[in-house]
Amino acid sequence: MPDVLETSLTAVPANGVGGSLADGPSAPPAAAESPAFRHSRLRRLTDRWAHLAFLTCSLLVVGLIGGILFFLASRGLAAFWPAAGNTGRALSLSEVFLSADWSPSSDRFGILPFIAGSLGVTGLALLIAAPTGTLTAVFIAKMAPPWMRNLMRQVMDLLVGIPSVVYGIFGLTVVLPLVSHTWLADAPASGFAVSAVILAVMIVPTIVSLSTDAFESLPSSLDEGAQALGSSRWQAIWHVLIPAARPRLLTAAVLGLGRAIGEAMAVQMVIGNNPQWIALMRESTDRAPFLRALFTPAATLTTELVQELPNTAAGSTWNNVLFAMGLLLYLLTMVLILATRRLGRGKEA
Amino acid sequence: MQIRFLAQTILAGLLVAAAAQAQTVTVMGSTALGPIVKKAAEDYMKAHPGVQIAVSGGGSMTGLNQVTSGGCNIGISDVYATPEQDKAGIKNYNIVVQPFTLIAHPGVGVKNLSNQQAEQVFTGKIKNWQEVGGKNQKIVRVIRPESSGTRAVQKKEILHDQDFSKDVLIQDSTGAVVTTVATTPGAISFVELEHLEKNKARIAGIAYNGVACSNDAVKSGKYPVFSFGHAYTNPAKLGDPKVKQAVEGFLAYILSHEFQQNVLKAGYLPVDYVKSLKTKL
Numbered sequence: 001m002p003d004v005l006e007t008s009l010t011a012v013p014a015n016g017v018g019g020s021l022a023d024g025p026s027a028p029p030a031a032a033e034s035p036a037f038r039h040s041r042l043r044r045l046t047d048r049w050a051h052l053a054f055l056t057c058s059l060l061v062v063g064l065i066g067g068i069l070f071f072l073a074s075r076g077l078a079a080f081w082p083a084a085g086n087t088g089r090a091l092s093l094s095e096v097f098l099s100a101d102w103s104p105s106s107d108r109f110g111i112l113p114f115i116a117g118s119l120g121v122t123g124l125a126l127l128i129a130a131p132t133g134t135l136t137a138v139f140i141a142k143m144a145p146p147w148m149r150n151l152m153r154q155v156m157d158l159l160v161g162i163p164s165v166v167y168g169i170f171g172l173t174v175v176l177p178l179v180s181h182t183w184l185a186d187a188p189a190s191g192f193a194v195s196a197v198i199l200a201v202m203i204v205p206t207i208v209s210l211s212t213d214a215f216e217s218l219p220s221s222l223d224e225g226a227q228a229l230g231s232s233r234w235q236a237i238w239h240v241l242i243p244a245a246r247p248r249l250l251t252a253a254v255l256g257l258g259r260a261i262g263e264a265m266a267v268q269m270v271i272g273n274n275p276q277w278i279a280l281m282r283e284s285t286d287r288a289p290f291l292r293a294l295f296t297p298a299a300t301l302t303t304e305l306v307q308e309l310p311n312t313a314a315g316s317t318w319n320n321v322l323f324a325m326g327l328l329l330y331l332l333t334m335v336l337i338l339a340t341r342r343l344g345r346g347k348e349a
Numbered sequence: 350m351q352i353r354f355l356a357q358t359i360l361a362g363l364l365v366a367a368a369a370q371a372q373t374v375t376v377m378g379s380t381a382l383g384p385i386v387k388k389a390a391e392d393y394m395k396a397h398p399g400v401q402i403a404v405s406g407g408g409s410m411t412g413l414n415q416v417t418s419g420g421c422n423i424g425i426s427d428v429y430a431t432p433e434q435d436k437a438g439i440k441n442y443n444i445v446v447q448p449f450t451l452i453a454h455p456g457v458g459v460k461n462l463s464n465q466q467a468e469q470v471f472t473g474k475i476k477n478w479q480e481v482g483g484k485n486q487k488i489v490r491v492i493r494p495e496s497s498g499t500r501a502v503q504k505k506e507i508l509h510d511q512d513f514s515k516d517v518l519i520q521d522s523t524g525a526v527v528t529t530v531a532t533t534p535g536a537i538s539f540v541e542l543e544h545l546e547k548n549k550a551r552i553a554g555i556a557y558n559g560v561a562c563s564n565d566a567v568k569s570g571k572y573p574v575f576s577f578g579h580a581y582t583n584p585a586k587l588g589d590p591k592v593k594q595a596v597e598g599f600l601a602y603i604l605s606h607e608f609q610q611n612v613l614k615a616g617y618l619p620v621d622y623v624k625s626l627k628t629k630l
Contacts, residue, residue: 087433103512104495172525177532186534188489190518273494273519280515297518307521310408311496313431318496 069330076327079109079320088317096321100278104308104318111325113278117192117300118329121267122260124196125203129260130253132200133207138237140208141215142223153212159205168269171198176270184295190272193294198266203256210252214245250343258336262329264302272297273307301329373401374595378412378425379498381541382578385445385615386425389603396602400595409498412581413439419586422596426579427498438585443577444603445617448542449502450562450574451555452527454534458483461556467507470537473514478535490517491529491538499523502576503539527552543616564613568622578617 077083082090091109099110140152171194179189222244226236242249274280274297281293305322312319376386383406390402407415409426416424417434427447430439451467453459457478462470469475471490478486492513493500504510518533520526523544530536531551542562545554554561557574566572580600587593602608609619 087431106512172528173532180533187487188518188533188536268521269525273521274515274517275495275519276515276517283515299519307494307519308496311410311494313410313434314414316431316433 072323072327072330075320076324078315079317079324085315086317086320087313087315088320091317091321096324102275104312104321107317109317109321111301111321111328113275114299114301114304114325115328116278117271117298118261118302118332120298121192121195121199121271121300122257124192125199125260126253126257128196128200129204129207129256133204133252133256134211134242134249136204136208137211137215138241140212142237142241153209156205156208156212160209162202164202164263164266165269167198167202168266171195171266171270187295188272188297189295190270190297191293191295192271192298195267195271198270199260199263202263202266203260206259207252207256210255211245211249214248214252215241217248218244247343251340254336254340254343258333258340261336262302262333264306267300268303268306271299271303273299273303275299275304301325305329372399372591372595373403374423374592374599375421376402376404376423376425377407377415377421379409379427379578380406381427382425382445385578385612385617386580386603388611388615389608390599392608393599393602397595397598400599402595402599410496416581416583416586419583422582422587422592423600424581426581427576428501429579430581437583439581439583442580442582442600442604443620444580444600445578445609445612446567446575446620446623447578447617448562448564448567448572448575449499449506449539450542450545451507451557452530452538452540452545452552453555454530454536455551455553456484456534457486457537457553459555460553461559464507464558467557468509468511471503471508471513472511473516486535489533489536490514491526491533491536492517492519493523493526494519494521498576499539499541502574506574507539541616546616564618564622567618570623575618575623577620 074083078086079091079096080093096109096111097115098112099108100112101108101110102113136152140149144152175194175198176189179194180186183189218241222240223236226240227233231239277296277298281289281296284292305326309319309322309326312322376390383404387404390404394400394402409428412421412424412426413428413430413434414424415421417430417437417439424439425444430441451462459478459481462481466475466481470481470488471492473490475481476488478484478488490513492503504513518529518536520529523540526538526540527544527548530538531548537555542564545552545562556562557572560566560572562572562574567575580603582596582600584593587596604620606619606621609621612619
């Protein structure tokens with residue numbers, strides 16, 4: 001029996017290359033009608049179909065991504081050109097990208113508050129999450145005892161899978177009232193600070209997982225060599241391990257950033273969604289504007305999209321500008337992904 | 350033989366499908382109005398076995414967009430159509446009345462606001478509950494997004510078309526508004542009456558001009574803040590007279606005295622309650 005199996009296995013590639021199956025000289029004469037022969041033909045057929053299926057799937061994915069870009073661009077750019085199907089007026093680029101005044105029902109469409117909001121909240125989140133995540137990864141990869149390492153890795157994988165709306169509900173019902181009551185004399189706590197903390201909690205697991213891989217993939221000779229030369233644990237980590245792993249650490253951070261900038265639900269529940277936040281900040285006469293900004297209800301590209309897009313009329317200026325914001329978000333994410341690939345390639349060099 | 354049988358079956362199936370198609374009424378739009386319209390559809394289909402009514406969501410604006418373009422037969426909406434949509438010739442039916450009330454965090458110490466006070470609270474002229482007889486506590490205005498129907502009603506009825514203060518918290522859904530008001534000291538907002546009734550333990554109602562919002566107060570004309578739930582049709586796009594007949598029959602059923610008794614259970618008021626009152630929206 002093992003013999004038959006063996007011939008059937010070897011026969012496939014041999015016959016596959018050499019033209020006609022039936023009179024392949026290398027095939028044993030009995031194989032012409034044997035199960036092995038039929039098997040091989042079936043396998044070739046399956047191969048061909050599988051090839052086709054894989055090709056279709058990958059083309060579908062590429063087409064889908066292209067299609068989404070085309071759709072976003074056609075609807076979003078309609079905000080700036082008098083396109084077919086527009087019921088509103090065409091806007092100039094400057095009154096959209098350089099204005100902080102967003103009140104669509106009064107025909108004013110400045111999206112600066114959302115761009116600044118998105119960049120601000122993701123930047124703050126990364127500022128919290130990147131050091132925390134990297135140091136946690138150092139601990140997991142280089143210091144923790146094996147049982148703890150296993151436990152931490154599993155916990156991190158679990159955290160990556162928690163849906164963002166859960167973080168949002170937690171933020172809305174627990175964190176906001178707590179912060180407001182403890183530190184703000186019962187003033188509302190919605191704003192950048194709490195949103196950034198929630199986002200940071202969401203992206204830390206991603207950063208930790210990828211950074212742990214980065215540290216674990218470093219040859220142990222680096223660590224050992226540094227310590228043999230007399231450096232302390234801390235010096236070995238700071239001067240040798242982290243620089244050596246830097247490209248992959250940056251990749252981890254950028255991937256975390258990508259997740260943060262696209263997040264809508266969790267942020268939307270805690271940030272306060274006030275599109276007039278820049279104007280509000282300008283009016284205020286506080287002595288500590290930065291601290292105040294942390295707790296001013298603000299808005300981001302994603303939160304505005306998720307709130308308004310389903311409720312605006314197709315083809316209206318308002319709707320078109322929202323699509324333009326979607327396009328901007330798409331391009332931002334694209335840039336981040338390209339940056340990730342660049343940084344990732346850097347590690348081989 | 351087999352092929353002919355198969356062909357016959359397919360043909361018969363297509364005919365049945367076509368016949369069913371002719372009698373299918375599609376309804377799209379407001380998720381708030383969805384349940385009550387679904388209930389009406391079930392009753393109506395029971396009484397008219399030849400008619401199929403499919404109710405789906407999507408939001409008020411989706412309903413209006415779809416009915417205007419002919420994507421559905423009836424669009425249900427919490428808001429009035431835009432001028433462009435009106436120009437396309439769509440027709441409005443007010444199907445239910447929706448009362449709205451002011452709500453606040455239970456600790457603010459205010460039970461009533463005059464219409465001028467309410468207006469100034471939301472435009473930002475009044476900044477502290479002390480100014481309207483409450484605690485020394487900053488007022489936190491919680492409102493809905495600009496595209497929301499509730500916000501449109503609030504702007505018209507409470508703010509008399511002035512702009513909202515820039516110092517606001519915005520929440521996407523009425524549920525999130527209620528949670529925010531319940532957990533934020535000094536918060537005030539504006540919601541459908543049924544949400545106050547469901548959350549009496551967490552939030553407090555505020556009377557408007559000395560009248561607390563209730564079904565009876567709206568019915569008697571003492572309480573002026575309410576809006577209509579709308580059903581829109583596009584007569585030009587209905588085409589098939591059979592569909593047109595089914596659509597008109599269904600809307601007539603929703604407006605009938607028989608069905609309007611059901612809407613009270615869903616948190617709405619029958620339209621004939623306010624028929625005598627002038628329609629303000």
